[in-house]
Amino acid sequence: IGSRETMQGEPPYETARVPQVVALLLEGRAVDEVLDELEISHSNNPLPNLTSELTSHYCNSGYQIEEADVSAYTAAHLDDIAAEKWPYWAPIRHHFDIRSFGINAWRGADGDEVIKQHAEGEGGHEELYVVFSGHARFTIAGEELDAPAGTFVYIKDPLAERNAVAKAADTVVLSLGGWAGKAFEPSEWETQSLTPDA
DSSP states (O other): OOOBOOOTTOOOBOGGGHHHHHHHHHTTOOHHHHHHHTTOOSTTOOTGGGHHHHHHHHHHTTOOOOOOOSOSOOOOOGGGOOOSSOTTEEOHHHHHTOOSSEEEEEEEOTTOEEEEEEOOOTTOOEEEEEEEESEEEEEETTEEEEEETTOEEEEOOTTSOEEEEEOSTTEEEEEEEEBTTBOOOOOHHHHHHTSTTO
């Protein structure tokens, strides 16, 4: 890329400055901030006019120009995650598009079945339940377990029948699942349940 003609008094925009511009933009810096730092005139902003040149320069040099991540994390409050079909279900895995493990949250008032009666079935995944708030009573393979807030319940056997009933208002139970030695895949049940008419 050659030097760009400038108005009188403006600093020249030279090839050597291209890496500086790109590096700052890839850090997520605003265009105005980059212009100020490199002392490039706002009134004669060269960045839009150099888009094709920059792309060509970096592709030919073996670099890939990608959109910079604005943050290293994503956050959400539990109250902001709810399935349209079942508002008491918080499909956390789907909300964040988590690919490595399954996680959901289930809300209930005193007496509600927060974890529906089920077994994962042959080939099903292991599950870990966490009583996030409130109080629950689990029934697992016919055995009852009292589970106040802070209780972890790990069920390794996918054939074991399980359910949990809230014993206090504002009970929330998290469920996490996955397979030992097998990559996680979203279940068909989850996909279907996120479709309101399914």
